[in-house]
Amino acid sequence: MSTPRRPAADLTRLQVGRVEADPSDLDPAAGSPFTDLLAERQLDRTSIAMPEGLPPAGWRRIAHRPASSGFSEIEVLATPHPTQPGTWLLARLTEHGSRWSLQVERDPVAPIPCRAQRRADLRLTWPPRMITVAGETPEIHTILTNVGETTWTNVGNDHNTVFGWILDSHGERIQQDNRYNYSGMTMIPTLAPGESVTLWVLMKTPGLESLSPGRYDVECQLFTLGLRSELGTLRIV
Structure with missing residues (x-):
């Protein structure tokens, strides 16, 4: 996609x-x-x-x-x-x-x-280094930060589910289907200016444990707000 x-x-x-x-x-x-x-x-x-x-x-x-x-x-x-x-x-x-x-x-x-207004002061970023071992399913996290000058409050009861993907050589998401099932979701907390929270990324790309060693472009999205991250790099060793 x-x-x-x-x-x-x-x-x-x-x-x-x-x-x-x-x-x-x-x-x-x-x-x-x-x-x-x-x-x-x-x-x-x-x-x-x-x-x-x-x-x-x-x-x-x-x-x-x-x-x-x-x-x-x-x-x-x-x-x-x-x-x-x-x-x-x-x-x-x-x-x-x-x-x-x-x-x-x-x-x-x-x-x-609207969602665009609610996410306007939020940013999704990646940790400085993301490294995993070939043959293992990586545990990937992202960082949600309030970059605005006022406290962000969850007026839309938006939950913290984040989906992620490995991108192919054309910059397209590698995924098996477009179904987005999730459970155990919790609400995004109130965030003061500059405050961050670490969120677990549910990877939608299948077969992560089968990827060869190398560097892979990754992207994620905070589902309820439609907030996308910038590209990150997952290194498999």
Whole structure:
């Protein structure tokens, strides 16, 4: 998988549940009846049952994922929570052939800064030397540092899972699949300016114990924040 660097991110966006939205899409005074959004998409209303107790109006589309190979089309709708100001109710429309299903998150969701904003003052770096013995599975760690001038607090309940990869001669990640399973995760701690924490890297490149002695480029990513490290060097002796 190629890993090009991202263009500059829009730090003004907000995360609502699992999706990110433009602040202008979260104007409480805007919105439409839920049935109007279905009509705009030419959806079969009879295939979607609106759960009881949800507001009939105030809905707007805040995220859309087109259908692609192996993935259904998905839309995320939002409306202001009727009793808790500043929070939102979310509904997910998922396409299944010619019909759609509706899944509603009943709990109120408060917007938080987007991932790009939450990771803006964080950096992932490598230890000065990473050396392992051929035939052994390396234990690799990375260092997460707050390089900002203010204390970093975990407003998004972001966990500390870090995945890593050996890169091939073309700078592409060597990995077996795109599945990211993890367990025993813990939350990233509060970090004062200049403070660091060491994190274990879960390597996604298979067969590390079979690599020949030499130097290998490595890269890692803090999963929930999408924070990538610079290239590091793993030396196998």
